[in-house]
Amino acid sequence: MDFDPVEDGLFLGSRRGLQDFLLSHTSSTVKVLTIESDDLSQVPFGVSEHTFIQVDDLITADLLSHFDDIVSFIKSGLLAGAVYVHCRHGVSRSATACAAYLMTKHGISADDAVQRLRLCRPCVSPNAGFRRQLELYERLGCRTSLDQPEFRRYRLRAAAQAAGMDLSRLTTLSQPLLVADAGLPGTAGPPAAVYRCRQCRTALFSEHSVVKEQEKAVRMVKGW
Template sequence: MVDCEEDPLPDVADLSKIEVGLYLVNDMANEDLLSHFEEAVAFIDDGQKKGNVLVHCYFGVSRSATLVTCYLMKKYKMSVDEALQRVKSRRRCVGPNSGFLGQLLLYQMMGWNLVENNLQYRLYRLKAAAASMVICGKKDMDEKFQNLVQQDPRLHSNYNFVAYKCRTCRSPLINQDFILPHCHGETPVWSDSKWSGAANNLHTCDEGIFTLPISWMKEVTSTLQGKLFCPKCQAKVGTYNWCAGCDCPCGAKIIPGFYFIPSKIDKCM
């Protein structure tokens, strides 16, 4: 049985002989269900091999329908529309909320897998991590988002990946893979499928530098906003803000934002 509720099932039945996959989520557009897709698909698939699987939520309309749609997409390599129509053919009232539909589309875009280095997926996970810290009142990053924090470039054996160094002390700060591009004057949105392609095909802005969080940013996973200081010489190199984001000189606002001041860092050629 797959139970996707904001609270666990009440103790009204003997579930000792039933395997339960429990996902505590609300039926809200900003809720992160995508992170559970792979685990839920594997659970349903295993249950199907053993017998039957009940997938449910409070109304049986949005959360449970999203997981069943996801399962059909993965198993039969279907599009969101094809899989959802198959579910609706059995239960006409189903209708995932707009956020869950966007997550299903992203899952389809990634080839029915969670691709960690996919830029659109990175934008999604940053937004979900911010919601976890801000909306849910948490002050520490949820464990499931910890791998968003990138390794300190000073610990990397290959300096060819270094994109920017501190202008004051020349210490490596940013690897090329850490950079989050954006278009001039345009705030990137995770649901925009153009970010699933190669960013070098887009006309991106180079006035401001934004990145994923990096391990040398000591307070970034436990405080909602602050300044970024070079880990070697302590010169101020930027700012971060999980809630309000940071502004680029081009007019774009990146939320959450980890912004580097261009005059404080040097690009490596």
């Protein structure tokens, strides 16, 4: 059986281990979180709620932007019963998700969360990019908001990387950094400051897309 208990009600495993897990937990409500490149072909019988997050197991992939939603999903699922978190092999993506949850719940560091997971599942090994995202999540106080300059810079970098890979993912990453305007569909809520073209008054970007000189100076001192 390719799954392991993390703590009461929370299980970490592979796609292959999901069916075995469901066969052994017929008496409890089960919620499943899938973090893969492709969703399950069909949700197995016995799953009360299923959430799919499309993320590749690459060092450039963005999982941090989903951490808050992941933590909320696990928390709500544990109130109702059991939660099974999986990716393809239960090694990198799903382990990163469980680590984010442990950090939030127990107030522990990224390293401690990964080590705790390895005690119950020795194969756990988030890729280098996900490890850096867990460390950033720790610095952000285990919450993400575009009001946080460091998270805002992260989202801008992620959007820039996505632009060179899959343009469909660029929209998801960059929309919150833009501004509500008739010419920019899908954005919501006016930010504190809006920058417009002087001639046609089209909204170009918001304050969230600006890295202030003071922030740049701090990064230079810290070597960012």
